[in-house]
Amino acid sequence: MYSLKFDVDVCKNCPTGACLVNCQYLNADQETAVREMVNMAEGKDSFVLQECVTCYACEEYCKRGNHPFYLITEKREEKGILTAPRAITTQWINLCEPQGKYRLGEVKEKALSFGFMPEFLRWAKGKLFEDVMPSFIFGQEFFCNVVYIHFAETATFKKRLPGVIENFEKLGVQEVVFLHDECYGAFAHLAPAYGMEVPFKPIHYYEYLYNRLNELKDLIQPLNIRVAYQRPCSARLCADKHHFVADIMDLIGVELVQREYQDQNALCCGGIFSMCFGYDLAHEVQERNIEDMKTHQAQYCVFNCPACQNTLGSMVAKAGIKPIHMIHLCRMAIGEM
């Protein structure tokens, strides 16, 4: 069985406790942070196990290479502490179970992976993707299964991810551009953290888009709009790629409003919160988030994750802010939309 490589000593001498000190949803000072992490690592109880809302952010806050969120998840699972109602977890596990209904384009050495997000079947088109398309991969068989860490349920990805890696391997792909950063994070960071080998090079689609836009520079018409960026939880799994947001915006003449809840301080879209905890937390976070976008006079809200867009899209629209996915924004910049 795959197990997490977590070094408790790294926490013991941590000078900042950044993982929990920076947490937007829990209150902890440096001393509490270190104590609770060590407690958890040693299998003891902790309020964190009861109260963590699974925003993934501590994975980014920890700069010392440990995996605080994976640890929380592992320990909750060991102790049977549920985050989501059982029905929700079951639903997600069933939904993503391989059914033999995957869809492949003409897969070559380089391919786009849509994970299990059907939106990308419609969205990934035009010049930005023409040098890879129609080499695409979609379906449960190629889904990273990392979402279950929200549900304190690592067993599912431990069981399924090796098979998924094998499925990729069978296709003979060398480089895979992931259109969702949870998948990218899974293959670039999480799999190695669990000692799984990944036999291809994962590429984050932001990096891919950035390079493509540079190649298509002649087509770019600066958009001259003000946008707020909705950073998803899964971006915390691959924080090293976050700089591409600003890089892309620069390239296409978009002003990224400097709002409170961005970058490290980003707020969850609330989708997982409402499923796990009900109305209040999700609603409060969503209101605060959208108010922040309005205060900074964003005209658009740019989404990275289609699930965030499903959750928050109509809410931002009602606030007078146009929801748009990063792919569409980039296509707009080269005159395709």
Next chain:
Amino acid sequence: MKYADIVHRCFRCGYCKFTGDYTDFNCPAYRKFRFETYSPGGRMWLIRAWLKDEIQNSDRFQEILFSCATCANCVEHCVFTFSEDLVNIFMAAREEMVNSGMIPPPVRDYLKNITVNGNPYKLPAAERGKWVEGLGLEPYRGQEYLFYVGCVGSYDERAQKMARSVAGLLTKAGVSMGILGEKEACDGNEVRALGEAGLFEYLARQNIDQFKALQVKKIITLDPHAFNAFKNDYPDFGADVEVYHYTQILAPLMASGPLSLKSCEQKVTFHDPCYLGRHNKEYDAPRTILKAVPGLELVEMERYGENAFCCGGGGGNFFTDILGGGEDSPARLRVREALDTGAETLAVACPQCAKMLEDAVKSEELEERLRVRDISEIITACMA
């Protein structure tokens, strides 16, 4: 029978009979006959019974099958995954009936006339180009487009007027095109719809050979029925041509300006032809043209676009008249619906609709209140 493995899957829920918003029953045959048997679901169940030998091919069964106007309302609104094939299923049943020789006499006569005369009017091929007299339209010899008129436009008096109007307008707009005249052959769309697959293939191959011999690359059709056959069925027999309905050529020209229009105040409603609309999803081109006329107010009927009610002429009924007659004939219902909009002009874009609806206006004694005009006729009358 083709599709025999599908017919048992109809639940007969009846969504097929309606418009998408349930404004009215929208299956022309059901609307007229009012027995469930004449609805798409009824046909499905009866075809199955017939295949299982539980009922026989009778004159009633023939009327039920051949009154289908192939208008595709059922295709549009059936909720099941086989919806796309509904009209194909009815045509396949007709094909079986044609092969058995047990078909309604007018259907038999129609098919015979096409076979013998090459047109349903029993007129000589030499008269096929007569509609063009005095227009100065050249035979096709490498112009950009072939203008294909079809049997109705070539021989029917009302439709000839429309053909002349469309040809004249396209010429004025600077479209380079020629015609086949007496060499033109029937497109076969109705032959196919009536279930004579062999004859259809013969006609298709004959046409395709001629297109190839003359190096035709692009075709403009007068009739949406021909447009449909060329576009959707001819490729199966090796056709390689771009096909346009004349409204699709005119629409972009309205903005670019070769036709200068005067203000022309009138209230117009547009009747979507099934073979342009539902069968080929072209709802915009005709409306773009009409809206380009200064002062013209376009009002929609209760049922329009994908919910448009067929004139009752489709699927060969224009020739066989199985669906015609009586106050509840689809054409008469349709002109009453047009009248309800307050429009004084009922615009059409199909020679078969033009004739069906004009006759219905006469039957309803509405000549003083509603006139049926082809789109090109409306535009021509509004030229500066």
Next chain:
Amino acid sequence: MTDIAQALARIVGDAYVSNRPEEAYFYARDPGLMPSHPPDYVVVPKSVEEIQDIVRLAHQEKIPIVPMGAGLALTGLVIPLKGGIVMDMKRMNRILEVNEKGRYAVVEGGTSQGLLRSHLEKHFPRLRHSIPDSPATATIAANVMIHGQGRLTQQYGFNSDMICGLEVVLASGEVCRIGSPALSSDWFSKGAPMPDLSGLFLGWFGATGIITKIGVKLYPRKKMRDVEIFITDRQDLVPDMVYELTHTEMVEDINVFAQPKPMIFKDNHHITLFFTGDTEEELEFKRKMIWHSLDRFIKAKDGGFMGVPPVMKPTLLDMPQRSVSRFADVKKGGGFEYSGPIIMVDKYPDCAQKILELAEKYDLGYSGMARIIGRSHAMMYGFAFTFNRADEEMMERTRKALHEVSEFALETGGVFWKATVDEQKMAMDKMDPTTLGLMKMIKANMDPRGIMNPGNWEVDE
């Protein structure tokens, strides 16, 4: 043509009467699993007078007569068990009156649910009626004749509770009005404050008379509508959850479903909640109240609100839900049938367990769907099985499963809804004998010649 056919043709015109094998075949059956029986004649009348003449003829000649809407009950209620005349009512589909401020409509006996919906949407956007999820062709009169339910049933009861007057042609051919229209030009009550005679017709499946006009109560239609789905793996807690939800008095309609396919629905029970508002504020307030009503279950991890994907919403918000009909062909077989007893909400766990057992025992695709009636006063639990119309053996298995449902429903305290002939017999066997005697008396007096949809609600000696 026979003499009867000619006589019918004189009444409705040649075009609207048939004794041909094609109509006999089609009108001999419905989409369900009951045995077929052909009619001798099918007529499609256009007016009340025509119907009166037809009934007088049938009375005189002692010919059975079966009124039919869209024939969608699935339980064989319009199959002419003893032949005779099937009267297809759908040519009589005019909307005669909409009284906006009095919130009612008067429609003819063959008017479809779809037509009234469309008419109100176009001309009275602030009004609605209780639309069932049967296909839009289903008629309003037939639906109340079987005590159907609809979108407003959780708020106002059975659709037959939401009517305000009837016009009926009796077995004698006389026409009579029931409720306020019996003595007033206004349609506001089906009975009260007088003796409520509507019960002589409602639920009788046409065995006591033919509805030619019906007053339908209309209700406020808010500008916005939304849907949420609460899911749980604890079928035993569903009644409590529904109790909390109905307590809010903010839900438009509550449907609970459980089915194994598609995978997203496997293993859980889904409480689908519709709610409405005239403003965003109203809608959001209701959403909040509804969510909070279930907080204790969320906290205990016994259930949660699933994220309803935006693409799923139009399917759910559709009225009627076309997806319900689609269930017939999920296995490419074109058929489904359900037995839908009316039963207490606290029997939900038993019903959910039973459908699982039966699906396994008879190897059938299934969907269990409950519609809450009133504020948890009862529910219709639909035991729905899908079958392949081309597979006789599978159809037989489905019949057996449904028969077991009937027995189960009766044992569990339920009452059959739109009972098949067999279920009618089971119900009458179990019924209080005095009640049965009353029914017998009514039937004997209202239909002395036994011509009205005979075979239904016939009390055996």
